[in-house]
Amino acid sequence: MTLLSISSTLEGYYIKIKQNRWHWIFSILCRFLLAYAFIVAGMVKILGERFASGLSELHPMGAYLEALHHTGFYYTFIGVAQVIAGVFLLIPGTVLLGALLYLPIIVNIWILSFAVRFEGSIVSSPLMVLANLYILAWHFDKLKYIFPFSRFSKKVTLPKPNKYEYKFPFLFFIGVISIMGFTVWFANYGYQVMPRNSLEDCKSQFINTDYEQVGIEICECIHVSGKPLNECLENLEKSKL
Template sequence: MNNLTKFDKYYLEIKRNRWYWYFSIFCRLTLALGFVLAGMVKIMDERFASGLSEIHPMGTYLTALYHTGYYYTFIGIAQVLAAILLLIPRTVTLGALLYLPIIVNICILSFAVRFEGSAISAPLMLFANLYILVWNYDKLKYILPFKMVPDFGILKQPEKYSNRFPFLFFTSVVVVFGLVIIMFFVGREILPRNSLSQCKRQYAKTELEDAGNVFCECVHVNGKPLDECLAEFEKAKKAND
């Protein structure tokens, strides 16, 4: 215990704090709920986000995924399994490890096709998953590539929690939440949105309305790949200049 790093000492401190513990439970419950809902759709052999047009960039992907047969069902089973493991105290760490590659994939996919349906929720779920992994650092440390493993072992639930409210931590949570939302609105010049009318509203009554309409029709009417539609949008913008 004498060779603990600053992180180890801080970790031991937060593990004794009631508010960090409450937040870990909140993350577990919300993550589990998200994957149970999404996973059951796949297990029941229904197309996820069925209201999305099949020529939408995300709609095209989901339609193709839906037609992969038992692979589609397998993804749903993996999501529900990860959710169940998160809910069981003894298997939380295993659940978070299973959850991580799935939510990273969803997050990157959402950004790649500019899908607003999960462009905010997916990054927040990823951060929540990472928090759970850090919360269970006392178990994960044995598989991490450290030269020296802290000797405080696997921690038991403290007999008495500290009630000191971690203002700095929860301020950081609010800031991260806000930054994710801000990046969604300002991080992309134009989004496909979920329908033609929603897409066209982005630049309605502005100098880029014509360029925006070209992009939206390219996605929702012509069904071209997103990269081609973005290229057409840039050409239309230059034509307006």
């Protein structure tokens, strides 16, 4: 199968999706949820408040957010960018621009959340990335012209169908629910150690386990001593030797 035939097949599938009302409703839902999340988070930064203010400064994410809060106008700039991206998602004519602006910001938050194992966004951030990618895919008729693929149509935007199809895409939504379920599962069981948001919550994951004493030491290393996460986790690795 050639690249041309693959591209033609994908374009045919894309056109079919664009004519399905359920996919359209899902795209609208993604837009509004993503916009709400960024506008709220951005306004916190614009107003000069520390994001997740209840999180201890000794927590890996807390230390990062505290340092970020003290970066002055850079902190405000991030907030403004988030609000602009959110507002653009709400306006039909600027949805694609908003999604393109949204993507690097949310990918950064996703990677950061996994790097420091932050419960506050370890589930929501990857789902937000996927929702953002869905919006970009929904506007592939415009987006495809920046990719080095063959062009199949001179029209930049597909016209709105006169009548939407009402066939419910069961496989698609089963996939959506499965991805959400896997994300939640991985957030809860993907790591042997989670710093959690408080010392007591951190200790609770080690109660009645073979690593109870070592786990408590790790939690105190994070929440009391304020040492880097990787350094604190070295004690657990040594106990396994």
